[in-house]
Amino acid sequence: MTALFSQRSPGSDSPNGWQEKRDAAVRRKPSVMLGKVLYLDKLTVSFDGFKALNELTLHVDPGELLCIIGPNGAGKTTMMDVVTGKTRPEEGAAWFGNEIDLLALTEPEIVQAGIGRKFQKPTVFEFLSVFENLELALADDKSLWHTLVARLSRAQRDRIDEVLQIIALGAERTTTAGVLAHGQKQWLEIGMLLMQEPDLLLVDEPVAGMTPREAERTGELLLSLAGKHSVVVVEHDMDFVRSIAGRVTVLHEGRVIAEGDMDKVQNDPQVVEVYLGE
Numbered sequence: 001m002t003a004l005f006s007q008r009s010p011g012s013d014s015p016n017g018w019q020e021k022r023d024a025a026v027r028r029k030p031s032v033m034l035g036k037v038l039y040l041d042k043l044t045v046s047f048d049g050f051k052a053l054n055e056l057t058l059h060v061d062p063g064e065l066l067c068i069i070g071p072n073g074a075g076k077t078t079m080m081d082v083v084t085g086k087t088r089p090e091e092g093a094a095w096f097g098n099e100i101d102l103l104a105l106t107e108p109e110i111v112q113a114g115i116g117r118k119f120q121k122p123t124v125f126e127f128l129s130v131f132e133n134l135e136l137a138l139a140d141d142k143s144l145w146h147t148l149v150a151r152l153s154r155a156q157r158d159r160i161d162e163v164l165q166i167i168a169l170g171a172e173r174t175t176t177a178g179v180l181a182h183g184q185k186q187w188l189e190i191g192m193l194l195m196q197e198p199d200l201l202l203v204d205e206p207v208a209g210m211t212p213r214e215a216e217r218t219g220e221l222l223l224s225l226a227g228k229h230s231v232v233v234v235e236h237d238m239d240f241v242r243s244i245a246g247r248v249t250v251l252h253e254g255r256v257i258a259e260g261d262m263d264k265v266q267n268d269p270q271v272v273e274v275y276l277g278e
Contacts, residue, residue, distance in 0.1 A: 035062070036059045036060065037062050037199065038096055038097075038200060039095045039096075040056055040058050040093075041092055041093040041095070042055040042092040043079070044090050045078050045090060051253070052073075052254055054253060054254035055254075055255060056092070056256065058256055063230055064230050065230075065245065066231070066247055066249060067234075067245035069265075073253075074254070075251050076251055077204070083115065083117075083202065085102065085107040085110045096114075111196070111198075116194075116202070118186075118202065118203045120208055124177045124180075124189055126176070126178030127178060129174050129177065130175055130180070131173045131174060134163055134188075137196060138156060138195050138196075163191045163195060166225075167187040167190060167221065169191065190225075198229060200229065200230045201225065201230070202234075203222065205236065206233065206235065216243075223244055233245075242262045248264075257270050258270060
């Protein structure tokens with residue numbers, strides 16, 4: 001489950017294992033990275049001769065809500081897989097935050113560095129309450145012994161209450177997650193990521209299968225997160241993208257073909273040809 005892989009856990013090699021690994025990942029960053037939360041530089045990934053990413057270069061600014069669109073096979077999922085350590089590129093670089101070389105870290109270490117990812121299908125603990133799901137997602141020691149004996153501190157309870165308010169599920173705090181509506185499960189999973197206090201959130205097709213009201217509420221939620229967090233949204237629903245996006249990046253065949261506000265990219269001849277079909 002996504003939530004299980006998204007917990008911040010201590011280094012397994014030694015008490016200082018994570019810090020040592022993080023220090024090893026710090027490199028002299030390229031000057032173009034200055035001021036960026038995420039910078040991907042000429043990433044190339046091939047599967048059986050097909051280039052899923054073809055010298056992909058893009059960036060995310062601090063506090064930005066960036067929308068990434070593109071047809072199926074454009075490289076959107078592969079891009080997120082590289083950022084989160086699931087896929088290793090053949091060429092290129094991926095820099096995050098304070099000079100961190102993401103390609104030097106494992107998937108759990110990338111989560112610890114401050115990147116959270118939400119997949120399209122919500123993966124919550126359906127037999128636990130909304131509150132208990134958020135409690136399990138706390139950025140804390142996840143060893144079995146600690147989980148069995150730990151008691152929530154006042155600060156942790158306050159943080160859960162804060163996140164419940166952000167995701168508008170305060171009234172459902174004792175509700176079993178399995179009976180929530182589809183949109184509410186999506187918001188709960190976003191809340192579980194927020195419990196880990198990430199600097200960067202990657203959100204994959206958040207409004208797929210939602211009602212218009214749920215989609216509207218999801219847009220409000222994502223907009224409320226921008227500023228405190230940097231948010232990257234991959235989405236196919238153009239009306240939804242228009243409602244939330246400041247900057248839109250269009251991918252095709254593993255590279256950026258257009259970038260700008262929604263009006264600009266919708267009127268780009270190449271985007272019209274390969275994606276929008278209008």
